[in-house]
Amino acid sequence: MNELFRRMLFLPEQASTVARDVDFLHYIIITTTMVAATLIFGTAAYFLIRYRRRSETEVTRKVQGTLGWEVLFVGLPLTTFLVWFFMGYHDFIRMQTPPPDAMDVYVVGKQWMWKFTYPEGPNAIGVLRVPVGKPVRLLLTSRDVIHSFYVPAFRIKQDALPGAYTQTWFEVTKPGSYRVMCAEYCGLKHSEMWAEVVALSPEDYEAWMQEQRRGMVARRDATPSALERESPRKPARQAARYDAQQPHGELMSGERGTLAERGERVAAERGCLKCHTVDGTAHIGPTWLDLYGRRERLTSGETVVADEAYLTESMMKPQVRIVAGFEPVMPTYLGVLEAAEVAALVEYIKTLRSARLETIRSEGPAYEPVGGK
Numbered sequence: 568m569n570e571l572f573r574r575m576l577f578l579p580e581q582a583s584t585v586a587r588d589v590d591f592l593h594y595i596i597i598t599t600t601m602v603a604a605t606l607i608f609g610t611a612a613y614f615l616i617r618y619r620r621r622s623e624t625e626v627t628r629k630v631q632g633t634l635g636w637e638v639l640f641v642g643l644p645l646t647t648f649l650v651w652f653f654m655g656y657h658d659f660i661r662m663q664t665p666p667p668d669a670m671d672v673y674v675v676g677k678q679w680m681w682k683f684t685y686p687e688g689p690n691a692i693g694v695l696r697v698p699v700g701k702p703v704r705l706l707l708t709s710r711d712v713i714h715s716f717y718v719p720a721f722r723i724k725q726d727a728l729p730g731a732y733t734q735t736w737f738e739v740t741k742p743g744s745y746r747v748m749c750a751e752y753c754g755l756k757h758s759e760m761w762a763e764v765v766a767l768s769p770e771d772y773e774a775w776m777q778e779q780r781r782g783m784v785a786r787r788d789a790t791p792s793a794l795e796r797e798s799p800r801k802p803a804r805q806a807a808r809y810d811a812q813q814p815h816g817e818l819m820s821g822e823r824g825t826l827a828e829r830g831e832r833v834a835a836e837r838g839c840l841k842c843h844t845v846d847g848t849a850h851i852g853p854t855w856l857d858l859y860g861r862r863e864r865l866t867s868g869e870t871v872v873a874d875e876a877y878l879t880e881s882m883m884k885p886q887v888r889i890v891a892g893f894e895p896v897m898p899t900y901l902g903v904l905e906a907a908e909v910a911a912l913v914e915y916i917k918t919l920r921s922a923r924l925e926t927i928r929s930e931g932p933a934y935e936p937v938g939g940k
Contacts, residue, residue, distance in 0.1 A: 569594075582745055582766070583721035584738045585662055590722070592654050599647060662723065665736035669702035673826070673910040676707065676714030676727040679760035681747060684907060686826045686914050689779035693762040695747070697739060698772035704736040706875050706913075708906045715751035718764060724750050730883040730901050732875045732909075739766040830915025833908045842897065845919050852897060853890050859917045864891045878913050 569587065572594045573580075581587050672695065673684040683691045697703045707716055707727040717724040718737070725735035739745075749760040767775065834840050842851040853863070861873045866889045871877055880887060882904060885897035904912075 579719040581720070581722075582739055582741060582743065583718075583723070584740060585658070586720065586722040588658050588661075592651070592658060595654065596651060599651075603647075662735070665704040665734065666702040666738075669704040669736055670697075671704050671706060672697075673907070674705050674707045674716060674727065675710055675906045675910075676716065676749070676753075676760075677710040678712065678754050679749075679756040681716070681749075681760070681762040684826060684910055685776075685779075687776060687780065688825045689776070695762065695764045696772060696775055697764060697766055698769045699739050699742055699766050700769065701772075702736055702738045704734055706910070707733050707735070708879070708909070710906050712753050713751050714749050714753050714760070717748045717750035718745055719748070720745040721764075726751060730879070732879045732913075734875070739764070742766050742768055826911050826914040827918045828915075830908075830911035830913070833904075833911050834915060837900075837904065837908070839912070847921065852893060855916050856919050857921050858919065859913075865889060866891050875913050878916060879909055882909060882912070 569581075569590070573590060576593070576597065578590060578593075581590060671686055673686075674695075675682040675684070680692060681695075683695045705716065705725070707725055708731060709727040709729045711729065713729070714727040715724055716727055716735070721737045721739070723735050723737050725733055727733065743766055745764045745766065747762040747764055749757060753760065834843075844850045844854045845856055847854050847856040858873050859878070862870050863873055864870050871888060877888070881897075883899060883901040885899055886895050889895050900909075
């Protein structure tokens with residue numbers, strides 16, 4: 568039945584663990600609405616014939632409503648919509664909650680291409696390689712305007728916003744190549760902004776990753792013929808050649824080492840370590856040791872989890888949510904840090920973990936605030 572409905576509705580193949588559930592909700596809604604529409608039109612046709620006016624003097628009888636009919640006509644549609652809501656809410660929560668063991672991939676949208684960075688170090692343009700049967704969390708941002716990462720075969724779609732990180736996840740169920748599109752109009756070549764997800768067996772993926780780690784594939788310095796072999800589809804090749812011509816590569820393809828190692832270099836070069844420590848010592852800003860995943864109390868009284876979204880916001884808009892006990896002295900890095908540098912810093916902060924079993928709230932700054940407060 569699933570395959571029959573999918574073909575009848577002209578839906579793409581189901582290639583992720585959530586695709587079948589999304590389609591099932593689609594089938595339920597379509598079937599219910601079609602059955603309800605048939606009943607409504609059938610009843611209307613029956614009433615039109617059965618209770619038609621038979622003479623000029625015939626008068627319509629007065630119909631007295633009852634509580635039972637009122638409950639039926641109000642309760643049945645309400646119940647139907649509530650069932651749809653709870654089914655959709657269950658699927659939404661599942662699709663917005665990546666499994667704890669999901670592997671991370673940083674995604675940057677840019678007019679008009681998709682770029683991917685793995686924490687282990689490799690970079691890719693237009694092609695995202697993932698292992699089958701492994702949850703993959705995508706951390707998305709944009710370099711210019713709003714884009715939307717859409718994979719029809721996976722039934723996932725998530726906006727990529729400038730100066731912020733959003734997330735989505737998927738788990739591919741079978742090897743193959745799957746189209747990635749931009750679902751948010753982003754300019755002249757919006758229709759050409761697509762890439763592909765290449766799902767490999769775990770063994771093939773590990774072999775590819777080992778090859779990348781050895782530095783055998785350097786995409787930015789690849790010749791056009793090599794790019795063609797990597798991605799035979801025209802838009803991906805054009806995106807790769809366009810990126811190679813840019814003065815500053817978004818993904819720092821020429822850098823060596825893992826993303827966390829790049830982040831350590833970025834922290835030193837950008838002056839982050841002048842205000843933040845990595846060993847737990849109190850300083851001008853909160854220490855980065857055990858910062859990732861920590862619950863921080865803000866000056867507003869609310870509590871926030873220091874995840875990728877919050878860490879990125881703290882770099883781009885540091886005055887929006889300030890940790891309690893610290894002064895609003897951090898400058899904005901919006902337009903200063905490249906998206907890849909932000910990703911590298913976040914990965915570096917993730918690695919700064921102590922041997923303690925639990926973390927504590929950030930202590931105050933190691934300087935005397937102005938006015939002695």
